[in-house]
Amino acid sequence: MKSRPEPILVYADGSCEGNPGPGGWGVVIVSPEGKHRLNGGDSRTTNNRMEIMAAIEALRALDPGIPVILRSDSQYLVKTVNDGWRRTKNQDLWKELDAEIARHEVRFEWVRGHAGDALNEEADALAREAARNAALGRAPGTLTEPKGDSDARALDQLKPLLETGEQIRRCAECGRRFVAHGQETCCSLVACQLARRS
Numbered sequence: 001m002k003s004r005p006e007p008i009l010v011y012a013d014g015s016c017e018g019n020p021g022p023g024g025w026g027v028v029i030v031s032p033e034g035k036h037r038l039n040g041g042d043s044r045t046t047n048n049r050m051e052i053m054a055a056i057e058a059l060r061a062l063d064p065g066i067p068v069i070l071r072s073d074s075q076y077l078v079k080t081v082n083d084g085w086r087r088t089k090n091q092d093l094w095k096e097l098d099a100e101i102a103r104h105e106v107r108f109e110w111v112r113g114h115a116g117d118a119l120n121e122e123a124d125a126l127a128r129e130a131a132r133n134a135a136l137g138r139a140p141g142t143l144t145e146p147k148g149d150s151d152a153r154a155l156d157q158l159k160p161l162l163e164t165g166e167q168i169r170r171c172a173e174c175g176r177r178f179v180a181h182g183q184e185t186c187c188s189l190v191a192c193q194l195a196r197r198s
Helices: 047-060 075-083 091-102 118-135 149-161 190-197
Strands: 008-016 021-031 034-045 067-072 105-110 166-170 177-181
Touching (some): 021 047, 034 047, 047 067, 047 075, 047 091, 075 091, 149 166
Parallel strands (some): 008 067
Antiparallel strands (some): 166 177
16 A cells, blocks of 8 residues: 655745735745745735745645645734635635645645744745845746756756747746746736736
């Protein structure tokens, strides 16, 4: 009988300079392959949106079906998921998060912020860095390798094929990787372009 895999441990955090204002999300994923860090930001957002976005991006970065323990210092996030707090705002992101939760065996756990949990502090630092970058108008991005071996191989194969002025970025709207021409910060998906232009 095949043993159940150990859960992947994830820390997710959001940050905002002003509320609303420039914001960022940060994720630390601890897996048997090592520790992976992700972050990204938005030039105008709220702290709660960044908390939800951190959870979305954390789960999006993992292969479907694996057990996950996702820890956050956001009671808004954890109690909405676990205890059914009413969702009066951020319906678009809750819908995305529900879809990601459906792809995984995920358990949400609340941790006290700024209480000496090193991984929570690391996720917080990533979120604050992304918020600062968003405030300065820097392109969003990631601080780590892709989620799995197949993604890493695909990126390694694509990089030498990039033309002058092209680079791989994360979309400021959906967070997916895309080939950017010049200073683009948004992929070509219709929903992302609509959000960027409105």
